[in-house]
Amino acid sequence: MIESKAKSSWILYLVMAALFFLSVVFNEYVDIAGIRPDILLIMLIFLSIREKAVIAICCAFAFGLLQDMILPGNVQYWGLAPLFKTLLIFAFLKLFPLISRLRGFSFQLVILASFLLYFIFYTMFYYSGFMNSFAIFYRYALPASMYTFVIYLLLNMIFPQSDQAR
Amino acid sequence: MLTKLYDFIIRKHLEILTFIFVLISLVLLSQTENNVVLQVQNTWQDMTVVFQKPAVERQRKERLVDENSQLRMDIFRLNQEVARLQNLNSENTRLREMLGFKDTVSYELLPTLIVYKGYMDGNSVVTIDKGKKSDVQANDIIIDKEGLVGKVLSSAAGTSLASMIIEPDIRVSVRINPSRVYGILRWHHGNTFVIDDIPSTIDIQPGWSVTTSGLSEIYPPDIPVGVITKVLTSENGFTHYIEGTYNVSFSNLREVFVLKNDRK
Numbered sequence: 062m063i064e065s066k067a068k069s070s071w072i073l074y075l076v077m078a079a080l081f082f083l084s085v086v087f088n089e090y091v092d093i094a095g096i097r098p099d100i101l102l103i104m105l106i107f108l109s110i111r112e113k114a115v116i117a118i119c120c121a122f123a124f125g126l127l128q129d130m131i132l133p134g135n136v137q138y139w140g141l142a143p144l145f146k147t148l149l150i151f152a153f154l155k156l157f158p159l160i161s162r163l164r165g166f167s168f169q170l171v172i173l174a175s176f177l178l179y180f181i182f183y184t185m186f187y188y189s190g191f192m193n194s195f196a197i198f199y200r201y202a203l204p205a206s207m208y209t210f211v212i213y214l215l216l217n218m219i220f221p222q223s224d225q226a227r
Numbered sequence: 228m229l230t231k232l233y234d235f236i237i238r239k240h241l242e243i244l245t246f247i248f249v250l251i252s253l254v255l256l257s258q259t260e261n262n263v264v265l266q267v268q269n270t271w272q273d274m275t276v277v278f279q280k281p282a283v284e285r286q287r288k289e290r291l292v293d294e295n296s297q298l299r300m301d302i303f304r305l306n307q308e309v310a311r312l313q314n315l316n317s318e319n320t321r322l323r324e325m326l327g328f329k330d331t332v333s334y335e336l337l338p339t340l341i342v343y344k345g346y347m348d349g350n351s352v353v354t355i356d357k358g359k360k361s362d363v364q365a366n367d368i369i370i371d372k373e374g375l376v377g378k379v380l381s382s383a384a385g386t387s388l389a390s391m392i393i394e395p396d397i398r399v400s401v402r403i404n405p406s407r408v409y410g411i412l413r414w415h416h417g418n419t420f421v422i423d424d425i426p427s428t429i430d431i432q433p434g435w436s437v438t439t440s441g442l443s444e445i446y447p448p449d450i451p452v453g454v455i456t457k458v459l460t461s462e463n464g465f466t467h468y469i470e471g472t473y474n475v476s477f478s479n480l481r482e483v484f485v486l487k488n489d490r491k
Contacts, residue, residue: 085279090286095478114241122248129255129266131271132345139264147248154241183257188395190418200416 070111073220077104080212085132096201098209100177101128103216105150106172116155121150138187145186149179172213176206234324262381269383272343272354276386279342280356287340287481313471335487337361341480344388351377353395357381357485366445368486373438374451374474375399376483387485392452393418395475400438401452403431403469409440410450415470420453422469423461431458431467447486 081100084091091097103123109117125143152159153175160171180202188197258264287487326424339361342440346404357363359382369376369389379393390401391416402413410422425431435455441448457470 086275086282090282115244115379118241118244118248126253130267132268132343138256139258139261142258144249146246146253147252151241151245188416196416209440 073111073216074104077107077216079212080216082105093208094204096204096208098212099176099179099205101125102146102149102176103213105146106153106175106213107216107220109150109157110154117150117154118147121146123201124210141183141186145179145182149175163194169213169214169217173206176209176213177194177202183195235436249468253388257288265381265388266383269358269381269386269388272386272388273358273383276342276354276356279354280340283342283481291480333414337363337485337487339483339485340362341483345478351391351397352380353377353480354387355379355387355389355401355483355485356363356385358385358387360384361485361489363387363485368450370450370463370484370486371480371482372477373474374447374453376475377478379485391477393473398448399452400440400443401437402448404438406431406435409442410469412437415485419456420473421473423466425467425469427460427465427467429467431455431469433458437471450486 074085075098081104084100086100105117105124107122108120112120122143125146128142128146129139160168181198184197184201184205185194188201194198253266254286311420337357339355339357342354342356344350345352355363355369363379363382365379365381367379369378369391370422377389378393379395380388380390382388390397392412395414397414399412400409402409403422403425405430407423408431410425412420412422415421420437422437433455437452437455439446439448439450440450451474453471455469455471455474459468461468
């Protein structure tokens with residue numbers, strides 16, 4: 062049973078690594094009206110649920126660093142992705158005893174809220190001073206969260222998360 | 228004492244780790260345009276361009292047929308324009324000779340392909356497939372057939388990182404034509420820009436064009452940037468608040484040119 066779970070985790074991580082690689086290489090094919098999903102964020106949520114807290118928090122920082130350092134995107138906000146990814150996963154891990162009690166729709170709602178929270182903070186910081194908060198929310202944070210959540214749901218159908226325990 | 232400290236570290240290891248990571252992130256946030264980071268990004272892009280280029284090339288080929296027919300129409304239109312400009316140029320040369328002026332600026336255009344457009348939406352740094360081997364250097368200008376795109380941030384052997392003028396922090400010194408008023412342009416949202424702090428006593432109309440002013444050390448003069456769409460009065464009542472749209476469609480960019488400026 063334990064072996065089968067470990068094997069399933071490895072398959073999941075391989076699938077996500079492949080997805081991440083494809084989303085980087087074919088980033089314009091996954092682009093819908095300029096919006097792209099954050100595969101790294103999905104990976105972090107899966108890691109937080111399945112792996113030890115230390116691994117999850119280290120990965121949150123490492124993935125954020127990977128996003129900012131290796132994948133060029135902006136020059137004035139290096140460190141923004143590791144900052145918010147680390148903080149989000151820290152909060153998620155701290156609340157995990159509560160979250161893990163939830164089942165089905167409520168659990169998925171918490172995941173959506175986590176994505177939304179991350180993108181709200183990220184985009185508000187990134188675009189602050191250039192647009193009003195509401196415009197930032199509906200133009201960037203909300204669509205990106207929804208797109209990421211849809212990809213998460215598809216993966217969750219193949220690798221169910223809500224019944225997993227660390 | 229040491230045991231207590233050890234216990235504390237064991238008990239609060241998650242909080243301590245988070246604190247360290249947040250601290251590192253904050254230090255990174257203060258490092259805008261750090262050369263080491265740019266070099267890391269450049270090296271990585273140089274290594275992965277082999278994977279990215281085939282996908283980009285395939286997408287590019289799909290667009291070539293459409294572009295071809297559009298270009299044929301453009302060629303016809305431009306031929307007419309060239310004939311007209313040749314007349315003007317000969318007249319201009321004659322007048323310059325009379326005044327003792329010389330053309331001091333010459334540009335060399337290097338065709339290049341955008342191979343990577345950033346991980347998330349709203350990213351304004353792109354990777355182009357030409358680098359030091361093609362003599363591309365930091366601060367070379369990136370243009371599209373429609374106008375100004377941005378500038379090169381840093382270059383590796385086979386690729387370069389370029390920042391587009393839709394980067395929130397970038398300002399471009401521009402001239403509004405035909406009034407020849409100078410202003411500072413900044414990104415607004417989407418494909419739009421704003422120019423403010425121009426006295427409201429100066430007449431400016433929607434539809435007028437915006438080009439680079441030549442006052443900047445980086446951007447040469449007369450590169451088209453955009454068109455004015457709205458002229459509003461700012462809150463203080465003394466200056467214009469001008470909105471416009473960029474000529475370049477940044478979301479659809481694929482082929483661009485690196486402009487080598489001999490003035491540098």
